[in-house]
Structures are given as structure tokens and as C-alpha cells.
Amino acid sequence: MKIAIAQMAPAVGKVEENLGRHLELLEKAKGQGAEAVVFPELALTGYELYDLVPDVAIKEGHPLMEKLKEASKILPFFTGFVLEERDLFFNAAGFFRDGNLVHIHRKVFLPNYSMFEEKRFFAEGENFRTFEDPDLGRVGILICYDYLHPSSSYVYFLQQADLLVVLSASPARGYPDFPSIRMWENMSKVVSKHFTVYVAYANRVGFDGGMGFGGGSHAYSPTGQVLVRLKDLEEDLGTFEYRREELRRARILFPAYRDERPRVIYREIRRILNED
Amino acid sequence: MKIDAEKIEKFAVQFLRTELSRIGMKRGVLGLSGGLDSTTVLYLLTRAVGPDNSVAVIMPHRVSSPSSVEDAMMVVKTLGVRHYLIDITPMVEAYFEKMPTDDKILRGNKMARERMSILYDISARERALVIGTSNKSEILLGYGTIFGDLASAINPIGDLYKTQVRALARHLGVPEKILRKKPSADLWAGQTDEGELGITYEEADKILYELVDLRKPREEVEEKYGREKVRGIVEKMFKHHFKRLPPQILKISTRTVGRDFLYSRDVLT
Numbered sequence: 001m002k003i004a005i006a007q008m009a010p011a012v013g014k015v016e017e018n019l020g021r022h023l024e025l026l027e028k029a030k031g032q033g034a035e036a037v038v039f040p041e042l043a044l045t046g047y048e049l050y051d052l053v054p055d056v057a058i059k060e061g062h063p064l065m066e067k068l069k070e071a072s073k074i075l076p077f078f079t080g081f082v083l084e085e086r087d088l089f090f091n092a093a094g095f096f097r098d099g100n101l102v103h104i105h106r107k108v109f110l111p112n113y114s115m116f117e118e119k120r121f122f123a124e125g126e127n128f129r130t131f132e133d134p135d136l137g138r139v140g141i142l143i144c145y146d147y148l149h150p151s152s153s154y155v156y157f158l159q160q161a162d163l164l165v166v167l168s169a170s171p172a173r174g175y176p177d178f179p180s181i182r183m184w185e186n187m188s189k190v191v192s193k194h195f196t197v198y199v200a201y202a203n204r205v206g207f208d209g210g211m212g213f214g215g216g217s218h219a220y221s222p223t224g225q226v227l228v229r230l231k232d233l234e235e236d237l238g239t240f241e242y243r244r245e246e247l248r249r250a251r252i253l254f255p256a257y258r259d260e261r262p263r264v265i266y267r268e269i270r271r272i273l274n275e276d
Numbered sequence: 277m278k279i280d281a282e283k284i285e286k287f288a289v290q291f292l293r294t295e296l297s298r299i300g301m302k303r304g305v306l307g308l309s310g311g312l313d314s315t316t317v318l319y320l321l322t323r324a325v326g327p328d329n330s331v332a333v334i335m336p337h338r339v340s341s342p343s344s345v346e347d348a349m350m351v352v353k354t355l356g357v358r359h360y361l362i363d364i365t366p367m368v369e370a371y372f373e374k375m376p377t378d379d380k381i382l383r384g385n386k387m388a389r390e391r392m393s394i395l396y397d398i399s400a401r402e403r404a405l406v407i408g409t410s411n412k413s414e415i416l417l418g419y420g421t422i423f424g425d426l427a428s429a430i431n432p433i434g435d436l437y438k439t440q441v442r443a444l445a446r447h448l449g450v451p452e453k454i455l456r457k458k459p460s461a462d463l464w465a466g467q468t469d470e471g472e473l474g475i476t477y478e479e480a481d482k483i484l485y486e487l488v489d490l491r492k493p494r495e496e497v498e499e500k501y502g503r504e505k506v507r508g509i510v511e512k513m514f515k516h517h518f519k520r521l522p523p524q525i526l527k528i529s530t531r532t533v534g535r536d537f538l539y540s541r542d543v544l545t
Binding site for chain 2: 009011012013014046048049050051052172175176177178206207208209210212232233234
């Protein structure tokens with residue numbers, strides 16, 4: 001099946017406008033034969049929210065949540081939004097399909113250094129749980145900084161994930177040509193091959209308060225091959241072919257999961273944390 | 277410190293285009309001195325919104341070097357942008373007739389603020405956003421006039437050191453004559469940045485890059501470039517820090533603008 005990555009540029013706080021952009025891109029992806037779409041982190045709200053977080057948060061029953069569900073009748077999709085739960089606000093990502101919100105991931109690793117201040121405005125997620133989809137197989141969602149901690153992908157690997165979906169809002173920075181953009185690709189090269197898993201990474205573009213986001217979204221196969229690479233620094237839409245047989249072939253070639261020893265790792269972590 | 281000028285050009289052009297359209301303006305306006313920074317920004321602006329939407333304002337004073345106006349006019353003609361040529365001598369001198377001084381800094385600051393005042397007037401007349409032309413070296417060293425040349429709405433080169441601006445300018449096709457010019461605020465005859473700062477940009481940029489971007493320990497940088505030089509730079513960096521910030525507000529309520537009333541510059545645009 002064909003999966004699309006929608007590298008869009010959300011506007012800060014303009015949720016209706018951003019929702020409209022989702023609808024356009026879903027139709028466009030559908031026109032290109034895609035059967036699912038991945039949007040970037042906080043694609044519904046924009047990234048640099050600060051005190052706007054509670055104002056743009058949505059929860060079950062919120063009209064915008066219903067509109068997102070409705071949109072998934074066009075095509076199933078992953079997108080990022082602010083989730084409100086018992087007066088807590090999460091940087092969240094959801095998988096919407098056939099008019100339902102099927103799965104939610106709450107960002108676990110909130111960056112709080114350099115230009116990032118997420119811990120000030122969001123509550124921390126507490127888990128990395130896969131979910132099953134009849135077409136996509138076993139899926140794990142990561143949000144941006146989650147993915148820069150290989151331990152997150154490892155937890156999904158231990159759950160035999162077939163597809164890692166990464167939603168990102170990574171600002172372009174550094175000399176000579178924004179190495180921050182390449183950093184994600186390096187990660188995907190390693191993660192996809194060594195955890196024998198498909199990776200779909202969607203980064204946003206556009207500008208929030210002088211920060212420009214890098215784009216460079218991509219997908220990797222479970223043998224570590226790049227399947228599609230979107231443009232740097234501008235809006236783009238790209239698709240890649242997702243094939244279950246390819247997962248099987250990769251795992252025959254390289255039985256990483258079979259050879260993994262989670263009990264050893266578990267014991268070692270317990271020892272390091274002095275929990276024995 | 278080496279930059280990929282082509283990528284930065286694309287990034288800066290998109291930034292200008294996006295921010296202008298968000299604010300609901302088609303045009304940008306800037307003060308064109310005929311020097312490297314303002315010329316570079318005008319090249320970027322022209323590529324972002326076209327020459328018809330790029331407005332250059334040339335504002336000489338009688339003490340300005342005559343070659344500044346000539347160079348600025350050459351740039352205006354080359355790019356085919358709209359321009360205003362406004363001699364600021366009468367307004368500045370009208371003030372100094374009432375408040376005489378020979379202090380070069382006082383006179384220079386007044387000139388820089390007169391230019392800012394004209395830019396913001398033309399901004400309103402033309403519905404054009406004021407585009408900043410200060411580079412990272414100047415901003416970090418505090419080498420500028422607060423509410424003068426440091427004033428702008430958006431600035432595409434404020435995170436590029438002077439030497440990087442030159443590399444970008446070369447890529448953009450800025451005339452050789454302007455690339456080779458000695459950097460100068462041109463506020464009095466014979467003034468040069470490097471003369472006033474007591475260090476070349478080549479060297480200052482390297483020191484700033486190691487201290488600011490790489491966060492190397494100061495002792496290590498001092499060892500490499502010389503103690504006096506590095507201390508001089510650090511001193512300037514903090515002495516002029518206020519120029520980079522909005523005014524300090526005395527906190528009284530639970531939610532104070534600039535401290536815990538926080539929204540993106542681009543909120544709801």
C-alpha cells in the first residue's frame with residue numbers, strides 16, 4: 001500500500017486554517033493513490049504555542065476533534081495536536097481512521113534546552129504502546145525528540161513494531177547547510193535497518209517566530225533503504241510503498257528481533273537504577 | 277562557520293515572503309547605505325517580493341561619504357527597485373542648532389534615529405514592513421544605536437556574522453566594489469567599524485563563534501586569541517546587552533508582558 005507524507009507549514013494558533021490544510025492534503029494524497037497520510041508534530045496548532053496551549057487544546061467531544069474524525073473518512077491519517085485530559089495538556093499525536101480516533105501517543109521526551117521549552121507548557125507522556133491496524137500492521141508513534149532517544153524505538157522494537165511513524169517539528173540550524181535536517185535521516189537509516197522496521201518521518205516547514213523548520217521528511221525500508229525523501233525547507237508531499245512481505249524478507253536477512261535479549265537488558269537497567 | 281550560501285538564500289527569501297504575507301503586507305522597506313549589510317538584505321528582499329515591492333531609502337547626511345550615495349544608487353539601478361533619496365542634514369542640524377554638541381557619538385546616534393524615524397514613516401505611507409539589516413557581529417558587540425539602526429520588524433541576517441554576510445553577498449552577486457568596502461557606520465568622516473571596535477571582523481567573528489555558538493570555555497578562547505582581545509569582546513557583549521531586549525517592566529501582577537505573558541511573534545497571523 002501507498003503511504004503519503006504531508007510536509008506542511010501550520011500557522012501558530014490558527015486551528016481552523018490548519019484543519020483546512022489537512023483536508024486539502026488528504027484529498028491531494030488520495031489523488032496520488034495514497035491510502036494513509038502522515039502529518040507533522042502539532043500540525044493542527046503550530047509549534048511555538050507558549051501560553052496558547054490551553055486555548056488550542058482539544059479532547060473527546062470537542063468540535064475540532066469531531067472534524068478530525070470526520071476527515072479520516074477521506075483517508076486514514078496521523079497528525080499532531082494538543083490533547084487535554086483531566087486539566088493536563090499533552091503534545092500528542094493520533095491515528096484517525098474511518099471516522100474514529102484509533103490511537104493516541106503522548107510525547108514522552110519533552111525537549112527543554114536551547115530554543116525548546118516544552119516542559120514548561122506540556123505534561124509528559126508515560127508510555128510507548130503499539131497498536132494494530134488491519135492495513136498498517138503493528139504501529140508505534142513517536143513525536144520528534146522521542147525519536148532522538150533510540151531507547152524509544154527500542155521499546156517499539158521489543159513489541160515487534162512493523163511501522164514507526166515519527167511526527168516532527170525540527171527547526172533548521174547549524175553550518176554549513178543545516179545538519180539538523182540530516183540528523184533525522186541518519187537516525188532513520190540506523191533504526192529502520194537494525195530494528196527491521198519501516199520508518200515514516202514527517203517534519204514540518206514554515207516559520208514560527210523566526211525559527212524555520214527544516215522539512216527533509218522521509219521514509220526508510222526495514223533493510224535501511226531510503227524510499228522517499230521530501231524537499232528541505234519547503235512544503236512537499238511524497239509517497240512510499242509499504243509492503244508486509246518486505247518486513248518478512250528483512251527479518252530473514254537479519255533476525256535482529258529473534259536474537260534480541262530483552263531480559264539481559266531489563267536486568268541491567270534494574271541494576272543500574274538500583275531496583276534489584 | 278562556513279555557510280551554504282545557496283541554502284541560506286532560499287531560507288531567507290522564504291522567511292521574508294512568509295512573514296510579509298502573514299502580516300498582510302506586500303512590501304518591504306529598508307535603509308540603504310551602500311554598504312554590505314543593507315545591500316545584501318535588499319538583494320534578498322528583491323528576490324522575495326520583486327523589485328516593485330522593494331523600497332530602498334537612501335538617507336545621506338552632509339558628513340556621509342559621497343561614495344556611499346553613489347554605491348547605493350548603483351544598487352538601486354542594478355536591482356530596479358523603487359527608492360527615496362532623502363537628505364537628513366536639515367532635520368538633524370535643526371535639532372543641533374538648538375542643542376549644540378561636537379560629541380561624535382551623540383551626533384551619530386541622532387542621525388541613526390532620524391533615519392529610523394523616516395523608515396517608519398515610509399513604512400506607514402507605503403504599507404511596507406521595515407526590514408532590519410544588522411548582522412550578528414554588530415548585535416552581539418552592541419555596535420549600533422538602540423531605537424536607531426537596530427530597530428526593525430524582521431531581520432533576515434541577524435543570525436549571520438559579518439564574514440558570513442559577505443559570503444552570502446558574494447553568492448547573491450553583490451558588486452565587487454561593495455564586497456571590498458571597509459565596513460563603516462559612516463556617521464563621521466573616516467569612521468570604520470574595525471577602527472572603532474579595535475579588532476577586525478575576521479577575528480571578532482571567530483572569537484564570538486567559539487564563545488557564543490560553540491560555548492567553549494573562555495580560558496581556552498583567551499589562550500588562542502589573546503586575553504585582552506577576548507576580554508574586550510566579552511565586555512562589549514554584556515555591556516550592550518540591553519540594546520537587544522525590550523524595556524524591563526516592573527513586575528506587579530501575576531502575568532506580566534514579556535515574562536509570563538508569552539506568545540509567539542507569529543501568533544494568529
